[in-house]
């Protein structure tokens with residue numbers, strides 16, 4: 001019996017058109033709705049234009065809407081997999097939130113396009129076809145949420161947009177894609193061994209801020225955040241996890257205000273390590289109580305902190321990173 005796939009459109013360039021004037025804007029009617037019959041696949045497809053927004057407009061409320069619709073589709077309506085079309089600017093964030101928060105056990109795949117539906121070399125339909133094949137593949141079971149773009153399969157946790165316009169924009173730094181779509185074959189090469197899920201009910205603590213470190217950074221911004229009583233702060237630190245001494249008063253102000261400080265590297269390859277023992281070095285930051293992460297980008301660490309702050313933890317926050 002053919003599998004049933006739920007396809008949820010949210011907008012983005014994949015659903016946009018280029019006008020005579022070269023401007024790309026949302027289409028009144030999503031062109032994907034009519035395009036689906038052009039694709040070849042052994043499945044029953046049910047599609048829904050859940051949203052039609054550029055992905056810079058995506059909010060945490062949209063994430064909750066998507067989560068609820070997917071869980072209803074899978075756990076009540078019996079869909080065997082879900083494909084989501086989404087703008088690429090924030091696609092990696094939606095994918096990771098769903099990876100951490102979804103309560104379903106079927107493949108969920110996000111895809112998008114770097115060229116709009118009527119542009120020369122439009123990549124939307126081939127990406128959608130690949131995403132459908134990945135969602136249908138039995139080997140996609142138990143791999144969490146994935147991103148399929150440009151014939152590559154990436155885990156939601158580490159994939160990131162690396163190029164403003166190129167169709168090969170989505171990459172996984174440090175260890176590459178987990179698989180490929182070769183014409184109509186889905187081939188996996190590696191499996192993420194740290195899959196995690198948190199049954200988040202709703203997002204109440206949402207004030208998690210993200211700050212990037214730079215030469216000579218002072219404590220102003222961090223001290224303002226400490227005064228603001230935000231729920232958490234992620235810092236994109238220098239190198240393996242170090243900060244200028246001039247911002248350490250700000251770090252201390254946050255920690256003294258019991259605001260969790262999570263540290264990633266602004267370098268997009270590799271992992272943070274508390275190895276340097278000098279003023280502002282990672283060794284001293286970790287001793288102060290800064291939480292180090294393993295390979296997450298700033299935007300992904302922010303999402304993980306957000307999810308963790310909105311549930312009952314049974315061990316110290318640092319142990320979850």
Ligand SMILES: NC(=O)C[C@H](N)C(=O)O
Nearest residue numbers: 012013054055087088089
């Ligand atoms: N390629 C894209 O989809 C980019 C677009 N600005 C969006 O994220 O909605």
